[in-house]
Amino acid sequence: MQGLLIVDEDMDCRKQMAEMFIESGYNVIVTNSIESALSGILKRTAQVVLLGTKFDEFSASEIIPLLKQCNRKLSIILIAAGTSLPLSRKLRSEGIFYHALKPVNAEDRAEIRQAVQCAFDSLKLQMA
Secondary structure (H helix, E strand, C coil): CCEEEEECCCHHHHHHHHHHHHHCCCEEEEECCHHHHHHHHHCCCCCEEEECCEECCEEHHHHHHHHHHHCCCCEEEEECCCCCHHHHHHHHHHCCCEEECCCCCHHHHHHHHHHHHHHHHHHHHHHC
16 A cells, blocks of 8 residues: 655644545555654655654754655655745755645645655656
8 A cells, every 4th residue: 555654743734634645545644753754664654755844853854864764765745835945955955756835725735646646656666
């Protein structure tokens, strides 16, 4: 089954995205804890991560390299309200798969669904 990990401090955003992806048939794990996120990645229960920008005392730019060290094939989709161009470039160089805005309407949700599907499709191609 396709494992999707949603890591974000924003409980409403986590809940909204979890419902959306559960309805689409994904195995969804939701957390606001970096420890839980790392556990899911190390156990290989998650192949794609939807990552918010800040949690605990860490920022996404600090966490992404750590997540990629745990699993190089992990696809990380950053969900951020606004990111500066230099930071966005840095995060891309760290290996994020996609950068999307927080979903506020149906069009935003469709974009995130497509990004997740593309991430899983890309993983399937890497495995073949």
